[in-house]
Amino acid sequence: MASTKVPLFPAFCDVAKMSNPSSASATNSCAHFQPRSSSRSRDWMTRIKIFLPLCKWNSRFYSMPTKFNPPPPPPSSLLLVSSSSSSSSPVLYSDVAPSARRYKLLPPPPLRTHENVTESSDDISLLNDRILREHGKRDSSSPRPPVMDTKEADKYIQQVKEQQLRGLQKLKGDVTNKNWKDGVFSYKVDPYTLCPGDYVVHKKVGIGRFVSIKFDLPKLKHPNTYNTDHNPQLPTEYVYIEYADGMAKLPVKQASRMLYRYNLPNETKKPRALSKLSDPSAWERRRVKGKVAVQKMVVDLMELYIHRLKQRRPPYPKMHAIAEFASHFPYKPTPDQMQAIIDVEKDLTEKENPMDRLICGDVGFGKTEVALRAIFCVVSAGKQAMVLAPTIVLAKQHYDVISDRFSRYPDIKVGLLSRFQSKSEKEEYVHMIKHGHLDITVGTHSLLGNRVVYNNLGLLVVDEEQRFGVKQKEKIASFKTSVDVLTLSATPIPRTLYLALTGFRDASLISTPPPERVPIRTHLSSYSKVKVVSAIKYELDRDGQVFYVLPRIKGLEEVMEFLEESFPEVEIAIAHGKVIHCLKWSARSMTTSLCVGKIQNYKVPNHYQYSKQLEDTMARFALGEIKILICTNIVESGLDIQNANTIIIQDVQQFGLAQLYQLRGRVGRADKEAHAHLFYADKSLLSDQALERLTALEECRDLGQGFQLAERDMAIRGFGNIFGEQQTGDVGNVGIDLFFEMLFESLSKVDEHRVISVPYQSVQLDLNINPYLPSEYINYLDNPMEVISEAEKAARQDIWSLMQFTESLRRQYGKEPYSMEILLKKLYVKRMAADLGITRIYSSGKIVGMKSNMSRKVFKLIIDSVASDIHCNSLVFENGLIKAELLLELPREQLLNWIFQCLAELYASLPALIKY
Ligand SMILES: Nc1ncnc2c1ncn2[C@@H]1O[C@H](COP(=O)(O)OP(=O)(O)OP(=O)(O)O)[C@@H](O)[C@H]1O
Structure with missing residues (x-):
């Protein structure tokens, strides 16, 4: 989400602090406000007292936890009227002239961040907190891609989809792969390979512990009928699985269709709890949670990939000199190595968007040569290259190898920068990098410091990215949109995952060792x-x-x-x-x-x-x-x-x-x-x-066997390379194999999980709610017209801007009166509706209707991932209409609250959907 800042209004008052100095929120938000003079604050208090009797009719108004608690409006004080039902730009009418500016101008307070969220009492705060949390989560792993035009997105999604199909096709064509069953990729386990005590996952029932396979007489379905599946006379083999509240027995055939391993082979990690046979709904919730987590991972990946495809840089020229450079490699490249070299060369010389390729190969299988050729291509075109290694020892080794290979090219200068260098040595290098006098810089994370500024950086090579810290990874990610990035990793990615990912992530696998290698x-x-x-x-x-x-x-x-x-x-x-x-x-x-x-x-x-x-x-x-x-x-x-x-x-x-x-x-x-x-x-x-x-x-x-062992064992870590590490925790919810299966399913259906947002202006809110703002509040605001128009502007922009707007408003003026809250909620409702692809919201008696462009599948996915059932249980989807029948016809403002909460629930599942 774009973190565009909404212009903040000047902060100028201290009313909240004066009227309720002890309130917790006042300490948080208003501590920096200064009253200009005590007589003016007394003046304010007097005015409030005069209006107090008038306020009694609105008990809701008093019950609100407000810092600013002005009186309710005389009916004529201010009316916000939508100029048309489809546009919520309000018209202001006020019978009270804005009072003189009475408060000192101070700089705006800092915005709340996801770390310092404290007040979360009302619906808007709760939603804002959620937006902040979500933003924080996503921000830490990846920069948020900006909004993309729908048509453009269509083109990229199609491109990704085609590439991915090719990957899956390759997987299907792989005759050695036992995981293809009936045209579907499966991670189900053969029950005969299980050992007593192994944790298993039954897709419908949940996590249990395998006990044994034993012969038993099958049960008759009905005393008077023969079991058609099994001859009642003959004992049948059953798989026995222990659950939290009993033992289940499954015919072997059924078990092989339904069972997955919970752990990797050789791993005995305990699940948090065994599932209960008597409570399949608990497992169902867990499974859905896992599915949504997988979905989010895939969508994040897809969004970042699409975003990168959008970046542009001219392709590097194809150079004959590369043949001369390659001829100094003392070995014949292995086929996989050669393929990786070709992949990288194509990325650099044929594509117009920056490369972000992962070279994944077993230890010692020759990844360095792939990087060397990429460096050559970039530096001979006059750009700089940076090589990042996780340790000083490795950085030094890379420096030696690079210096040696480039020793025939005296114009290309190579330098090593590390935290162990003397200050003056460092200064000199930093100066050279800045002025383009150093072509290849090798180093550890010190290269990521702000002091290292490049003159013309073209390529970043990262060795073993997973060994860098979170902050450093963030910095590396920030490079990915502007320069070509090549990542080397010896953490294996299972071939199956790799192929399924084709289209989402550029990766080259080096799985063949150099020819003369002898097993260790x-x-x-x-x-x-x-x-x-x-x-x-x-x-x-x-x-x-x-x-x-x-x-x-x-x-x-x-x-x-x-x-x-x-x-x-x-x-x-x-x-x-x-x-x-x-x-x-x-x-x-x-x-x-x-x-x-x-x-x-x-x-x-x-x-x-x-x-x-x-x-x-x-x-x-x-x-x-x-x-x-x-x-x-x-x-x-x-x-x-x-x-x-x-x-x-x-x-x-x-x-x-x-x-x-x-x-x-x-x-x-x-x-x-x-x-x-x-x-x-x-x-x-x-x-x-x-x-x-x-x-x-x-x-x-x-050789290679170790790789296979590590392939499965490190698959989870391999995820870290591709998806970001925090998601690996989601595996624990459903077990590794079901997780893999969900991932495959999700990868192949990514385009079905698409929500196409609609322009904010096109959302029609037919609820006929036009709140009055109290004149005191109007007077209290520095420039009410501007406030309202800024609110509209923020809502038009995106939900993040709207959230920032309300947070600033509350910080400067305290919690708004109820009518202003209603006004804000209208804006939120419209904004969320636009993002969810809802074009019209209306009510008729007890029925609430929301016209949407989403598909039934997307609706189902959204509903499945909603944490609270309160609103969603009542929602049905019919011919592009999301409908709810309420128990009774609600007054208009309550209805708006209901819709606000309902949309906020639906909105929470958006991260699991592609939003273009
Ligand atoms: N095709 C090849 N034939 C023979 N030897 C090779 C070949 N490619 C690379 N080598 C040599 O193998 C050794 C290991 O190569 P390299 O350092 O590139 O491996 P790597 O994949 O980067 O390993 P690591 O993951 O441990 O960093 C080097 O000495 C390199 O010169």
């Missing part, structure tokens, strides 16, 4: 110094190098001592990502040339010195001078040292599977057989789950 041998056992020494000795004997990884910095020192004793002649070093302000650790963070005896003279290094040491350590390890590197997971991603082919991981249980998978990928990056030794401290301390997962990792020996 993984050994899992309890820790033993003897085993460690033997593993290291084996590697050193073949002239290789060793990574020794621990989960914490504490402990590196101890290992150092032990290894120095065992291998006194060997160069050993420590590397980790932090400067530790403790003499002992800092000293040991130096390379091994520093012996214990020198520690006394050693000064704690600052960031700059530490970075130099780390850089030096890593460089010497890369050159093969250091043979054993004792480190934390600072080496987790991307590090590429071909001669290091043994990795020892101590206290393996403290790492996540994804981390282990990455760490293991540090070795076996050339043609030598590599070994990964995973050591746990004490088997008895390992949970069954941890042991099972580690065993699975050990068993996946073949």
Whole structure:
């Protein structure tokens, strides 16, 4: 939603504070208001007192929690009349001249944000809070795309749809895929593959625990009839599932049609609760919630994608020089690698909208080369490129690889910027970047700081985006609309998901390893110094190098001592990502040339010195001078040292599977057989789950097999790459497989979930409500005509502007009187109706009718996702008309309240719909 600010009126009064200084809201909103003089405030109080007796007829007026509580209007004081029923531009008539401006002008107060929402008592506040929350949620994950013209949107949606169909078609054509059943992609589980205790999800009943499959005699449907499905004489196989309030038994055939796994294989995460057989509606609500969450994800994705398609930049020129650049790659690209290179080249040289492509491939499968070619294409066209890495070690490695590859092009300048640099060094780089003297900048998140301003940025390469923090991801997202972005990730996306997503997200998969790769041998056992020494000795004997990884910095020192004793002649070093302000650790963070005896003279290094040491350590390890590197997971991603082919991981249980998978990928990056030794401290301390997962990792020996294992296990994390991380929590509601199925369904039907909004002006509100504004309120307002016209203008713009308008109004003048509230509600009703595609609202007796352009499917989806049943139970959909029959005919203003609340409920489901 566009966050356009409605011009605020000058804040000038302190009435609320004076009349009710202790009110909580006064503290919140009016604390900065200053009365100009006490005599004037007394004057105001006197005027209120005079009018008080007149107000008694309107008890509702008094019961409102208002800061500003002026008297009700004498009937003639001000009448707001709609100039026509289709336009709510009101005409003002006032019998009281606006009073002199009596209050001091102060700057407008800050707007409420979703963090500081406090007052939420009336309908409008509640709705505003909801809009704020929704905006906050969406804003944190992605910038809100601006409104798009319906016809233009049609074109893009069609384009996305066609591409996506091609993806699904490919999936169908994939004969090896067992998930296609009867032309539909299915994630249902084969009951025979279940183990007792596995959590399962029955689509109709909910979450239960698989007990067993047993033979039993089938029940007769009726005592006098034979069961046509099963011969009553013969026992049939049944699946037994335990629920919260009993045991269910299902014929195997039915179970294979209805059951899903709740968890990933090898995962034993407990669901919050088992479902009840006696209460299927609770499960139904949960399922609908899950469906709507999935829907929201897909719609967000779709909207962002469409928004990006709308951005324009001229395609980069196709250059012959790229062939020369490519010829310096020492290997023949693998087919997948080549495809990824072609995909990126097409994005850059054939498309007119900025690229946002994900290169997803197993560790060490050659993603860097794809990025290098993209960088070449962009910088040779005179633009700058930025390469972002999650760690300084990886940034340095990228810097080395890039510098090496571009060394033949002296005009192309490459620089490394990191938080560990000295201030002057940094300043120099920042200056060079700003003036276009640096073509390729490599660095960590420090590149995202506001001080780094580019002269002509064309490409952003992000390595392992998931390892950046929320704020940094937001910053990265903000680049996506203006520059080409290439994201590299070793977190696998299941091929099926990838294909289904074709059309929504540009991604290239590299799933084939370079040809000479040999599978890594993984050994899992309890820790033993003897085993460690033997593993290291084996590697050193073949002239290789060793990574020794621990989960914490504490402990590196101890290992150092032990290894120095065992291998006194060997160069050993420590590397980790932090400067530790403790003499002992800092000293040991130096390379091994520093012996214990020198520690006394050693000064704690600052960031700059530490970075130099780390850089030096890593460089010497890369050159093969250091043979054993004792480190934390600072080496987790991307590090590429071909001669290091043994990795020892101590206290393996403290790492996540994804981390282990990455760490293991540090070795076996050339043609030598590599070994990964995973050591746990004490088997008895390992949970069954941890042991099972580690065993699975050990068993996946073949190349690509590990990828398959990780593919499912990390599918959820893979979602993070595509949808944003917060949504992954929604999986827990319905279990992974049903979630996948819903996702597939939703992806393939995305165009059916479309609400086409109508222009605000075209909404006809035939309710004949024309509220009077009290003259006191009119006098109180600085410029009433302007207030009313600003309100209209905000409503015409969008709901966000209207929300900002009411918030400002209330902050400056206090809570409005009832008639003003009615006026605002009219505007809200019209605005929400326009967004929902409702063109006319009318009432006739007890019937409320809303003429809409939405389809029955969309109506159903909206109704399904509405949290409160109060309004929606009464709504039906007939031939483009949303209809409700109320229990009794309501007075007009109450009717407006009912419609306001009803639309606010419907409006809440809009995020799950495409709104063009
Ligand atoms: N087609 C190829 N044939 C042989 N070796 C290759 C090929 N492509 C890349 N390599 C080499 O494989 C090693 C790993 O490649 P690269 O660093 O690009 O992997 P990556 O996919 O980025 O891995 P990670 O996810 O760990 O960062 C490098 O030494 C690289 O030179």
